[in-house]
Amino acid sequence: MDASFVVPIPTLHLFPTLDRELIALLKSLTPEEWKAPTLARLWQVKDIAAHLLDGNLRTLSMLRDGYAGDPPGSIHSYQDLLDYLNGLNASWVTATKRLSPQVLIELLELTGRQYTDYLSTLDPFAKAAFSVAWAGETESLNWFHIAREYTEKWHHQQQIREATRRPGLLSRELFYPFIATFMRGLPHAYRNTTAENGACLKVTVTTDAGGDWFLIRQEGNWILVETYSGKPSASLFIAPDTAWKLFTKGITPEKAREKTAITGDAKLASTALGMIAVMAAR
Known part of the structure; x- marks a missing residue:
């Protein structure tokens, strides 16, 4: 294979493993642990689980199905984008407070598979729908977008593990792609x-x-x-x-x-x- 077409940081194959680890983790939590505070400050463990579900649903709706919902309005700067995303995240977490942990787990199991299936359809070297803004890019390739999504899923699961004193995801298989992606920033x-x-x-x-x-x-x-x-x-x-x-x-x-x-x-x-x-x- 031409070296120019080798994905620099392969992560797609790790999503099923990460999802299995997440579901097993969530199924093991006590009612008290679902309410535990996290490093995400304003969010408890249940809020982070809801945020992970939002990531799956938003990707499937926007990128797979082409449905954007309400338009974001005028975004002219990094801060504008940040404010918009923070608003989306907050409104979703508020709405999902009425969902039980069991419902969240079931939806994460269902949408996690669909999410990974969608990512597998993307040409890794085609232009991504969203750039990796924290790396300073205004355009990114799909492989970097997918790696960025991996870091999102990895660190939010790690926040839950930290909050509930569970073993971390610090094996080389799972951690190295995460940190290698971050180093791109x-x-x-x-x-x-x-x-x-x-x-x-x-x-x-x-x-x-x-x-x-x-x-x-x-x-x-x-x-x-x-x-x-x-x-x-x-x-x-x-x-x-x-x-x-x-x-x-x-x-x-x-x-x-x-x-x-x-x-x-x-x-x-x-x-x-x-x-x-x-x-x-x-």
């Missing part, structure tokens, strides 16, 4: 950071589930690569449990700094702690 996170040509930041997500990524300054731009033979200007070492919480706004950059190690240019490395790989404002 580094060039955008550094867009306002200047450095000498050739400067290099090495980001290491520790344990066997993680990996190394290199952000290199070239001709006024930041380029993300996975191999680099030179000496980095700065290195950041971060554990998986800290990384997923930081990049989804579960903890602050200040709190994350206490749990990370930096060598070399500390200012250059610290900028990475401000990266957000979800649709949110820091």
Whole structure:
């Protein structure tokens, strides 16, 4: 196969596994655990489950069936888009408070399969309906859109696991595609950071589930690569449990700094702690 047609971060095959893990998790929860607070702040466990259902239904309605519902109005900026999405999310969570946990589980089982079936019909190298805005893209390919959707499902399930003290999804099979997708946001996170040509930041997500990524300054731009033979200007070492919480706004950059190690240019490395790989404002 031509290397140019190899999906950089394959995730589609993992959706059924992620869904099975989610359903088993939700079926194991006690009534009290459904009400547990989460890192999503305003949302309890049940609210996150409802949000995951919304993701399935919205994709099937809008992208599979071509039904958009009420138009979003004027969106001229990232903040406009953020406000619109926050409004959609809040109204859905409010409406689904009348649904029982059992109904949510049944609907997640049904729509999860339909959702994955729809994603499998997409040409991974065709233009996606929605760009990955947190990576600074105004147009994205479907493979990146699918990987972004994987990170959404992964981190929301992880929030439920964290809230209910269940084992996390930190195997290499499930975690590495998640964090590799998030690392695609580094060039955008550094867009306002200047450095000498050739400067290099090495980001290491520790344990066997993680990996190394290199952000290199070239001709006024930041380029993300996975191999680099030179000496980095700065290195950041971060554990998986800290990384997923930081990049989804579960903890602050200040709190994350206490749990990370930096060598070399500390200012250059610290900028990475401000990266957000979800649709949110820091």
